[in-house]
Amino acid sequence: MISNEQALKAFEDYLSIEKQYSSLTVKSYLTDVKGFLAFVQNEGFSDLLLEVTRERVFGHYLNHLNASNFQNKSIARKLSAIKSFYKYHQRVGNIDVNVTITLKSPKVEKRLPKVVSEKELDLIFQSIDIQKPLGQRNYLIFDLLYSTGIRASELCNLSISDVELSRQRVLIHGKGSKDRYVILHDKLTESFRQYMTYTRPLLLAKGDTLFNQKLFINYKGGVLTTRGLRVILNQLFKDAGEFVKVSPHMLRHSFASALLNHGADLRVVQELLGHENLKTTQVYTHLTTEKIRTLYKESHPRAKK
Template sequence: MNYFEIFENYLKNEKNYSDNTVISYMKDLKDFDNFIIREELASDALGATRPRLARHYLSYLEDEAFSKKSIARKISSLRTFYKIMIMNNLIDVNIFENIETPKIPKRLPKVISENEISYLFECIDKESLLGYRNYLILELLFSCGLRSSELTNLEIGDIRLTRNEILIHGKGSKDRYVPIHDNLNEQIKNYLTNYRPKLISKSDLETKKLLLNYRGEELTQRGLQKIMKKLISDANETYQISPHMIRHSFATTLLNHGADLRVVQELLGHEHLKTTQIYTEVTNKTLKEKFEKLHPRRAKND
């Protein structure tokens, strides 16, 4: 295998990264490889063994006005690449090992409030075929904190109604079980009995996927986004919403109601607790706003 194949094999089979993550890492390597060849600094990325070339590439990225987030990701990708090449005895030095990545400003996740979520539920016509399906979609997103890919990949066999849980196939091929409440359990039963058969009858497709589109075919992530837009339109709201925003709202709602951070980490399928801790800043901000608004002494002078 050449060094591209070795790196891709490591990302897929050793790290179990998602397809999108692997694509991003490989693009970062390809971009650097092209830069090295174009600037005639070495024969290719594998031939770039002088640390000053890494610094030179960092300067190039900054001059090209790449965002700090993009630069940090590219440097991280290349640092990993050289680490793997050393492990495979293809080179002796990691030229990106001591390159400092730019500090990325912390961005709080966008969430919608519990009241806004409740209003969206109220505006769905549960009596219609697609309306009931949309209601179930919103319920699964908000009650389970699913990613869009996790939702669209759900299969009937992943639903464990007798145990009140569903099996989620998460990022990097990491599976987890997420509990479901009794109300959601009943909604899924009703959907499987009375609504899904009507949807699948619209197509000749045989599929085990839980959620189907209006043609009776497997629901895609793009189709899911269109459903999100319809929910907002039906509620006569103007803000934008995405499945990931609802996932954020799931996490902050649990924390606002006293859930342990590690429990939320497990439910979200986060590998590191640090990823989950961003939500504590959202809840702390909410707590401060409520305190300043509601405390009886807020407007009184000593």
């Protein structure tokens, strides 16, 4: 029987190389499996992950998570990682039977994605001081997230060579090494031109090297991280007087909702978001349905009564 370290390393390589998951996703999977390992060792069920062959051990673990006040969504995520781990090791022949197949995840309430209203978005744009280099960068970042729906990691991974201003598009390196193009509107194209010609060199000069090829630079002249991006967005909302913590994903949701509300085809939205499955994109149709319902009640004379 292979050791826990070998089993985890093989699973990590599978997620990174074969599945081509992001480093954050791989880390999340491993954390969940290691959490299960700690449980089975502490409870004396087994010292080795691949020697856990009784379904009731997993049942005890789920009870433990419930007793620890984990939400159903978190429990379902942890169970999904564990099932993936054992499914992989059965496939490569390290275990004969995968008892996790019959385990059922707890029901997770489906929540509509949170979006930022157009009024709030306008306040943000108006409050950004574009007379300063950081303001110009932040305006471009905010507009890019809302106008293209790209992910935080995709924005931070952009290189100068990915931007094609002559064609008004940007090459996005998405999940699973799947590339796609997003379209730049005229104002966004001009903001890019201003940033790349004047603003970026000023920010880059504050750092240790002028040869950094990443597109977005932080205030110290280094590479902008996803954590730094969240700090920027929260500060933008605070400066605008909207005390709501906003995430890059909320702007991604707002992008999709705005397109559908203004008549875009669902498959076009799917392509722009980089969703592999149309079902993933269909969640946004619920947002438009709710808007239609609200407008109907506000507009039809019989519905007002």
